[in-house]
Amino acid sequence: MSEKTTYTGFWQESPRTGILGWLLTTDHKRIGILYLGCIITMFIVAAILGLAIRLELIAPGRTIMDAQTYNATFTVHGIIMIFMFLIPSIPAAFGNLLLPIHIGARDVSFPKLNLLSWYCYIVGGVLAVTSIFSGGGAPDTGWTFYVPFSTQTNTNVSLAAFAAFMLGFSSILTGINFVTTVHRLRCKGMKWGRLPLFVWTLYATAWIQVLATPMIGITLVLIILERTFGAGLFDVARGGDPILYQHLFWIYSHPAVYIMILPGMGVISEIIPTFSRKPLFGYWAMALSSLAIAFAGSLVWAHHMYASGMSDLAILIFSFLTFIVAIPSAIKVFNWVSTLYKGSIELAPPMLFALAFIFNFAIGGLGGLALGAAASDIHLHDTTFVVGHFHYVMFGGGGFALFAAMHYWLPKFTGRMYNHKMAVIGWALLFVGFNVTYMAMQAVGIMGMPRRYYDYIPEFTTLNLVSTIGSWVMAVGLIIMFANLWHGLRKGRPVGKNPWGGATLEWDIPSPPPMENFGEEDPVVTKGPYEFKGVVADEY
């Protein structure tokens, strides 16, 4: 016991001491922790902006801010949540923490590149924050930067676009690193068929990051050219085309939603077998469906544009492809549920978050069907239904998966356990508040309330009020969850190697893991990631 409380693994072991030991670190776990700190900070900032948006919408007319502030608020909320929270959240934070350990490696292939990628993220983040307080004021274009509005507004769009460009660089570098690491650094016996599902999803995600992110880089540079030099690329009067911009933007930004959700699916695929003590149902279907989602998801971008004036033939093709993407997602949901069958199920906090993920993701995914079908999308497009749908998938899915990952893995990396009862209370409030907020938002969208509305007609009042009240419940849940984690992970009871009884490699090494993860000997793998026979959970 006394030995355990003094052992701090990678938190203490480092070639450099003090702050430089962190700022110049090439240890994947330290970089993962740096990312996690930044990402949670960004999430809290953007969540506060989100609460402000909901508060403004509690009733028609002005409540707490004027229209320009409101427009800037939802723009900044979107930019931070997407580019600084969701895209790097699981891949950059938990991917860095776990990918090398999961495949039995001592670090990623390019540790210095990994640190550079974090610095790109920091530069992008600083630029984004600067754009709020400098120049013509915070950008007011929405996170989509649609032309011609984004080329005309006087606000600080160019700087914000450049910030997103830098964040894209960070994402590409992480992607290259992960692809190489998975190919080159698997330990002895770690065949492709023995990779944990989390690694498969990170691998699929990394390919999207490498292949799709350059598109958004180019597109954002074109916006800057258009604003600075009046290039005329998107101006019909000068031979350009505003719809071209939308294609360029979504060629990245649709695959980007799979960057945000795929690693989350990987997390869920780790947690459900562990808390059922049973192999994941349909390993290969789960692995290949991740690649299928990454591939097919790259071909559906124009389903954001059915009402844009694009040709009907294009709508036919993109609607068809969109429904094809639904199939691998459905397979995943069925396989998760089947894993529970004849298992031994423990409703620990990570499992509760994982089950909530399945429910939220199912609603988000099924709502997506109505948006993928041409006729129904015409009514629902650009209403708050889309906003609700997006939050169901990204927050109810991606966000809940991150919370699940935090509850599942952070005890591993801090060596301490949080309070389970508080975690369940936080989870319950979050789950209920979440569903009230976004279900009401979807309903008012079906009634016809357009998105990005500062003010609305009286008919929409009740549902907006309900949604705002839901957001407060959610906020209380978030506060309890973060406070409990913060307190527990610093002061909680120490845990051993394997508090949950997991079968992947990280549960074989001490908590927190030492520098270079494995002792003198490289690990040798002789079984699949979900063989729980003989695995015993440590008491804590």
Add this chain to the structure above:
Amino acid sequence: MNPLANPTAQAVDNVLIYIFGVSLLLLLGITVATIYLVVKYRRSKYPEPTSDTHGNLWLEAVWTLLPTLIVLTMFWYGWTNYLGLREVPAGAFQVEATGRMWSWQFKYENGRTSNKLYVPVGKPIKVIINSTDVLHSFFIPAFRIKRDAVPGIETYVWFQSPETGSYDIFCSEYCGLGHADMITSTEVLSAEDFERWYAESTLATPEVPRGRKLLEKHGCLGCHSFDGSSSIATTFDVLKGTKRKIMSDGVEKEVEVDAEYLRRSIRAPGADLVEGFPPIMPAYGDAINEADLDEIINFLLNGEQKTSLDGNKLIEENGCLGCHSTDGSSSIGPGLKGLGGRTSEVKREGHELKLKVDAEYLRRAIRDPNHEVVEGYPAIMPSNDHLSDEEIDAMVEELLKK
């Protein structure tokens, strides 16, 4: 949602009900199965799993194929119903909708414009959509139709309402500060009401000036024309200030057309004869009283009075009220109430100055709105190059009365 039984709403609702219905069943199935399994196989009852299966090919094949079939029906049903939104029935009544920050303007085939969309009941309506500035989107929830307004590109929607009534039109593509205020309505009128509305013109009913009535009364227009079409007498179209050659007492000379000349020509036409016309006009002598004569001369000299334009209608139809309130409430632009007596603080090329609101200022403010911007408001008003001087004058006249 609106239970309106119109063709476009039905096409969309069919698909919505099908997809939401199937989705609800699937969600229910997944949720019930999950809860059942979690409760049944809880660890307190089953400390160890009772199966270590890695999968089941048949089951997985079933739940790959089944969702494939389901989503393909959704795709096809969605597509075929979408076609119903695109195929406009023959003989549709056509209206042009132009979006700009932050109002819609509708233009009809007879040249009439309006800020609300007036349409006849029961007829298919095709709305051709365009934008003058940024992206907007034309959205009528009651008819489930939506299409972006893209500058430089024409798009369209169609709908048909079986009932009269008023239905909201929203802009659903974010377009800046006044996005949420870019609301108007489509007014579905009965056939008769619509005909009446459609026939009204923006021009006020012209009142025939008394001078012209007198010309008719005295038979002048039997020989004289206003457009030079008569060969037996002079034309009345441009008289003031022109010079003409006349024969006066056998002497050819040039005179300027003024009141004095006209008076003489009416009282005693034979005295001065215009070259090229026969001396056939009767002398009116005392047949016209002095007051009437003045009226006629005034009318002839100052030409036919322009029929007056309705400034209020122009203000409404040009979408000014999208940003400027008339009831003193605050909005995106300065309110119009009490504009006449107001002193405005404006910024011109970076300099702040106080201006009294007068006709000259308002004319500038409409023509070149961002030259002088009122303090506390953004410089975002579109310029109004399509308005004629007369139209602006008519608007200014009304604005000063607000």
